[in-house]
Amino acid sequence: MSIPGNCRRACEGMTEIYNLAADMGGIGFIERFRVECMRSVLINTNLLDAAYHAGCNRYFFSSSACAYSTLRQQDPNIVSLKESDAYPAMAERGYGWEKIYSEMVCHEYLVERGMNTRVARFHNVYGHHGEWKGGREKAPAAICRKVAEAKLSGNHHINIWGDGNQTRSFCWIDDCIRGIQSIMDGDYADPVNLGSSELVTINQLVDIVEEIAGVKLTRSYDLSAPKGVAGRNSDNTEFRRRYGWEPSLSLRDGLATLYVWIEDQVRKGLTINEKERS
Secondary structure (H helix, E strand, O other), X not given: OOOHHHHHHHHOOOOEEEEOOOOOOOXXXXXXXXXXXXXXXXXXXXXXXXXXXXXXXXXXXXXXXXXXXXXXXXXXXXXXXXXXXXXXXXXOOOHHHHHHHHHHHHHHHHHHHOOEEEEEEEOOEEOOOOOOOOXXXXXXXXXXXXXXXXXHHOOOEEEEEOOOOOEEOOEEHHHHHHXXXXXXXXXXXXXXXXXXXXXXEHHHHHHHXXXXXXXXXXXXXXXXXXXXXXXXXXXXXXXXXXXXXXXXXXXXXXXXXXXXXXXXXXXHHHHHHHHHHO
């Protein structure tokens, strides 16, 4: 989708465009491949221009909480981030700066050309049928995979990136989809948070997955691994005011669904490996 011709073909006959595309992954990917992440600006720039020339009525851009100033995220006991906290800009290198720039492109198409753009800043969206191995997976999927591998192998050990005290909130995919539709159906054009406000440490995330899996693991911590900002949480005041609800599925309930799916994938992989060795 970074090629203009592909963007034009994608927009032909469309009334609404939902831009969810980006070259990205979990913290391990976005810290190690910043150039690739920044090149995603071509996707939004070309797709937005194609949508405008195709006469599309509305355009949705999926931004990220990585657009927020890192100076406001240096303490695990984070004050929830409200939309105005993105400025003065000091976004995460690579991925975050791409998002903040792309938000501004959407804004200028709105102001100068009258394009109905909508922007949501996603806060750690997770769910089943997503990446769960290979380096692009996010924390919930990575932790579920590690716990499942430890449980099924009998090696009850887990390695955690960082000291485990980093804090985050995680938004279940169904809540995210409902939020996107609320934003697209509404009249509010400025960037708005779309995420859960349930803040947990990474250690607490592991606790929950262990409970779901019915296993207790010995933990080690890799302090040299990518770990991102110290703390990040979503202030949903603006979202509630505009749309009358907020993402509310508990992390425990979402992880229960995710873990079952990932354990099944891990078990299938072990079965395939056993057959190949026999």
